[in-house]
Amino acid sequence: MVEKILENKDPKLEAMTVDHEAPAPKEIVVDEPRLTRVARPLRHIRHIPVKSLVFHSKHGPITFSYENKIKLPINKNKLVVQVNYAGLNPIDMKIKNGYTKPIYGEVGVGREYSGVVTHVGDNLTDRWNVGDEVYGIYYHPRLAIGSLQSSLLIDPRVDPILMRPQNTLSPEKATGSLFCLGTAFNLLARLTEKGQLNSESNVLINGGTSSVGMFTIQLLKRHYRVSKKLVIVTSGNGSTVLSEHFPDLKDEMIFINYLSCRGKSSRPLRNMLESGQVVDYDDFSSLKETEKYTQGKFNVVLDFIGGYDILSHSSSLIHSEGVYVTTVGDYVGDYKKDVFDSWDNPSANARKMFGSLLWSYDYVHFYFDPNFKIVSKKNEWIHECGRLLNEGTVECIVDKVYSWKNLKDAFSYMATQRAQGKLIIKVDGF
Known part of the structure; x- marks a missing residue:
């Protein structure tokens, strides 16, 4: 097949030349290569x-x-x-x-x-x-x-x-x-500085098994040496939990069951003050005849749960020139709905502004911001909290x-x- 193609080739085509109208391109001049310093590649940023x-x-x-x-x-x-x-x-x-x-x-x-x-x-x-x-x-x-x-x-x-x-x-x-201990420590330090807390204070804690409540109990008894029994509002097996964790303080606490009185803890509290007998934990309507209550009204009420019940009966529960401190507000805390840094309700705002004029006790809604730029430089709370933890005063x-x-x-x-x-x-x- 190849041989037949070669036999049929035309000799004229071999000698034929074609002239192009466009000139040939110029030669591209290339500079001599030279090394230069460039910015550090991104892969070197660590x-x-x-x-x-x-x-x-x-x-x-x-x-x-x-x-x-x-x-x-x-x-x-x-x-x-x-x-x-x-x-x-x-x-x-x-x-x-x-x-x-x-x-x-x-x-x-x-x-x-x-x-x-x-x-x-x-x-x-x-x-x-x-x-x-x-x-x-x-x-x-x-x-x-x-x-x-x-x-x-x-x-x-x-x-x-x-x-x-x-x-x-x-x-x-x-x-x-540190966060909950810092809250409890700064809250109590503020009350002490204002002369509202001392070793003879009668203290009510609403929410004893909250983390802030647990640290507060330890600080009051082991650091501030409060001599009177602490009255603790808790629920379920709260009294057992606190007694087991703090066996040295078991006899230094009086418990009120939040569930047995359907959230109306003011009722067994008033009953206890009026009768002079300690209320039974599981049945607030019954009294412990063998255990007297002689501490009277409360100088300090610390609320870590929220609610208006105790406040609504403050005249019969809180001592003259006492203080009510809450970290939550008038509404019972609801973790599924509550929003950070939201406004208090109108009645709480009114108490903060005019409480000292309308009531004989002080009302405080306590906020704790642990950043050192917010807390006073003179307040060495972080080192004090570290010392208390290291020494085993609180845990x-x-x-x-x-x-x-x-x-x-x-x-x-x-x-x-x-x-x-x-x-x-x-x-x-x-």
Whole structure:
């Protein structure tokens, strides 16, 4: 086949030339190669990867996020802490309730933590070292970030942080200590400074098995040495829980069962004052004939549950020139609905403004912001709380410890408002 094609070729075509109208292109001149200095490639910028638990709205789930990173090198006045445990607080649910629509981006969870220092800023090397075991409060609710992260960038000038004594304070107990203990300590310190609390005060506590209530009981009896018995309003097996956790204080407390009187704790309280007999815990209508009550009206009422019942009978319960302090307000706390930093109702606002003119006692709605820029520099509460924990004067009662993969179960349990102590989340390595 090839041979036939070659036999039929035309010799004229071999000699034919074609002239092109366009000229040939010019030669491209190439400069001599020269090395120049350029900006550092992005791959050389170092970060600490961070895994965190976040949500986008009150209706959405809490999920893992990997968006946040800590840039290296860190600021010379800051620390990086690898988080091992984080603490939950009712404020986490109140913050979540405030985000009705997913338009604000990621919102973090958790206000307390314990862990290990992994990076130290240049200005802090004389006080902190890599490997230090620490615990503290990471309270930035309006910045929408939380402590449930694998690593936190801490500013000790703002964020309360302490060394954890490994021999006397477990990481779980350390995690749940400072926020609620700080609340109780600052609340009582304020009353003492104003002359409203002393060793002879008669104190009523509404919500004894709340974390703040438990720390308050310990501080009143072991630190402030209040001599009179504390009257504790609690519910269910609250009296048993408190007696078992604080056996040395068992005989220093009188219990009122919130459930047996259907939330109207003022009724057994008035009954006790009028009769001069201690009311039976499980049946407020019956009296313990063998146990007298001679302490009279209350100088201090501390409310960690909320409600208006005790206030509505304040004239028969609160002593002249006494004080009523609440951390909740007139409404009974509802973790499923309450919103962080919401306004009090009109009657509570009126008491705050005109209470001293209308009643013989003082009314205080106490808020605790642990940031050092908010709290007075003269107030060394963080070191005092650390000392009380180290010496065993007070201890954190931990109810349950969850893996951070089971945060949904932890939130569900907290929503029942039956927790009797702190809920702690164990943060997995990342």
